[in-house]
Amino acid sequence: MPKTARLLPGYMVDRYRAWRALRFEKDRAWYARLAEGGQRPRAMVFSCCDSRVDAVGLFGAEPGDLFVVRNVANLVPPYAPDHAHHGASAALEYAVTVLKVAHIVVLGHSNCGGVEACHDMCSGAAPHLEEETSFVGRWMSILAPGYAKVSDTGSREERLRLLEQEAVQVSLRNLESFPFVKSAVDRNLLTLHGAWMDIGEGVLHVFSAETRRFAPLEIASA
Known part of the structure; x- marks a missing residue:
């Protein structure tokens, strides 16, 4: 016991x-x-485990509405037959093949501590995260391709914000690497979505595959 x-x-x-x-x-x-x-949820949400981000409250969900996976920096690992990141992958498989969700939303957010850890690790400022014994470092290595895209961009603050949004895009690309996800998308049974939440402003930014950008969601006037 x-x-x-x-x-x-x-x-x-x-x-x-x-x-x-x-x-x-x-x-x-x-x-x-x-x-x-x-349960028969219509959507699955990959959200950060940050206590300030509440996908259920954000989308006004009731019990049974959303199948939510929370992890550090809302990451979806790439498809890997060795199943090293088995928790997120197992939940994804269940949601798509058993629950038959119609939508998967990857929800990022501002001031993400996990993304900051990835930034510092990849820039050499956090050598302890590069150790094989660091669970955070090994998990955040999923986002390393995103860091490579923003490493030469602007100030630290600007890079962090871009990297937060790269976390969403990396996860969307990784979703597409799962055969059962790709099959459901190809048959128009599943759609993938990306979003990023500005916590302080309360504004949700949605990702467009056409423009490759995040744009704030318009709020209906009262």
Whole structure:
């Protein structure tokens, strides 16, 4: 048995009780339906595990709407038969081949710590991340091709922002490397989407394959 696990922190217990009383009881029938009938999400979202980014809240999702994978810097690893990055790849396979999601969204964001780590590692400013024992460094090596594209661009701040958006594009390209994803896209059963969120401004920027750029999503006037 685990020897170090403890009871939940008090604030989490309080919030669970509030959720149970205010949300669950009101939608008890819907939760029962989800439990018995299984999930049928329309979309999958690859989002960063950053606590400031909430894809469920951002898109107004209800339970059963989104199949969400959160990891450092919202990265999708390339297809690899050795399955070294098995967690994200397994979730992707399940979403596409079993749940039959119609959309996959890669959601990046501003001020991403994982992207900053990649920048510093690739520029030689963080040698500890280059060690084989660094989980962060090995994971962020997925983004190394993106760093190569922005390494000679502007100031550090400008490079970081561009690299955050490169993280989305690298993940989109890696998605296309999975045979089952490519097959679903080719048969018009699946569409891929990229987005980047400016946390401080609350503005979502969407990626266009035609222009190869991110543009802010227009907000309807009140």
